[in-house]
Amino acid sequence: MTVESKLLRLHVNGAPIDVAAPAHWTLLEVLRYRLLLTGSKQGCDKGDCGACTVLMDGRARLSCITLAADAVGHRVTTIEGLVTSAGLDKLQQTFDEAGALQCGFCQPGMIVAARACLDRKPEATRAEIKEALASNLCRCTGYTKIFEAVEQAVRAGKAAHIGGPAAMAPTASATGVAR
């Protein structure tokens, strides 16, 4: 079977983008290896760990088990897309302020999943936050600081989407700069 690339008309981080990729490539592969958006992480690569979580039409989605061609016609937002000209997403700030990481590998997926949660439940309780992040595995923090970071975002202006200028230099994993 010859493997041909197809033209996919994606919409990523607020802008339309045409990208050529074979039909069997996942959304995560296209994001990382075609668009060089390496903030979304390739962990288990089979939908167990949540490190690849992106937003599709505002809902959390595991990009490692989503075909890129299946994302055509939908708005995809990655961890990089949470940073706008107005500054960092509130959650990107609070994850830094709370020190909600050790190795940082799960952090992009955690922040994106938390964003999906707060967009639907701006005043999410601790129990709702824990439930919303149940598809995201962290092997080092023990989760406590992660939940605290999301709670901090809930408290701070009841999770206004854009947080304004960062008070401190953000870690590379929170903004998606870490590859």
Next chain:
Amino acid sequence: MLRLQPFDFVKPQSVDEALGLLAKHGRNAKLIAGGTDVMPNLKHGLYQPEIVIGLADLAELRGVAIERDNQEDGTLAIGAMTTLEEIESHPLVIAHAPGLAQAAHAVAGPTQRTMGTLGGNVCLDTRCVWINQTHFWRKSLGFCLKKDGTACHVVEGGKSCVAAASNDTATMLCALDATLVIRSARGARTVAIRDFYKPDGIFNQRLEPDELLAQVRVPAPRFTGGATWSGYAKLRARASIDFPKLSVAAAFTTDAAGAIDDATLVVSAIAATPRLISGIAELARGGRADDLALLARLGERAQKVTVPLTNIDGDAAWRRQMVPVFVKRAFLAAKAAGAATAV
């Protein structure tokens, strides 16, 4: 990194178009709904389709509604592409089939439920610790009966595959006596979910290569003067992402005085089909669903005929000991959820 093998991908815009593609490609095609089961399996090389048919655009297969056949009967009609997240939070499901809302909520974690569909869960492939592994891993062991090999690693000398049904909603739908509407280019047929599964771990569904599960129909409770209840309980390692090590669904009716009239108990994650436990109605009749001594007797009955194998994680003897515990929890979950609303 787990790469997919090359295939073509199409996204039909109508059910008829999807059925036409299935009729044309048959066994060379693989349907993909939410992808949460099919995609990892594809990455593990369990299927080698030439074409993958994406069902995500088929809005006509999505949604929950009450359909009334006549003055008395009502049916909860659920499109196969309705996501598990929609099922668990849908007011009609919570009201008329609370156990189904519980079972949908018990599937994996929230992101998987936002993606995964009811139809996908009903058509979930069977699972086994020896098959849900990478191609390299399976090849190193000479493969197995279910795919590419001739030996079973669970039952020594076994000639039939014992991979287990692991779909939470199927257990509950069997207890609720749901029916499935299956469509193909040849027409539509209806089959009771209790007859849909067959005892073959290689492929446990009575579904032809050109057929597609279109709708799940759950009988809604009728006004009887009594009440209808359903509850689900699941044994798993963690409360978030895991497949069941034991899946138990209970459905029962009570009379005006609160005594049990009829009861159904289904246990799964044991063999290729969910298992309807016989004799439960006789044992339960006249008793109360929160009578722990009665629930212990029901659990004992279920345990007698439930023999977990080593094909699912978790010690098999321990899983068997847990059967009465989860039978009890299923009945208590039904009581806690409250009686279903009659239509």
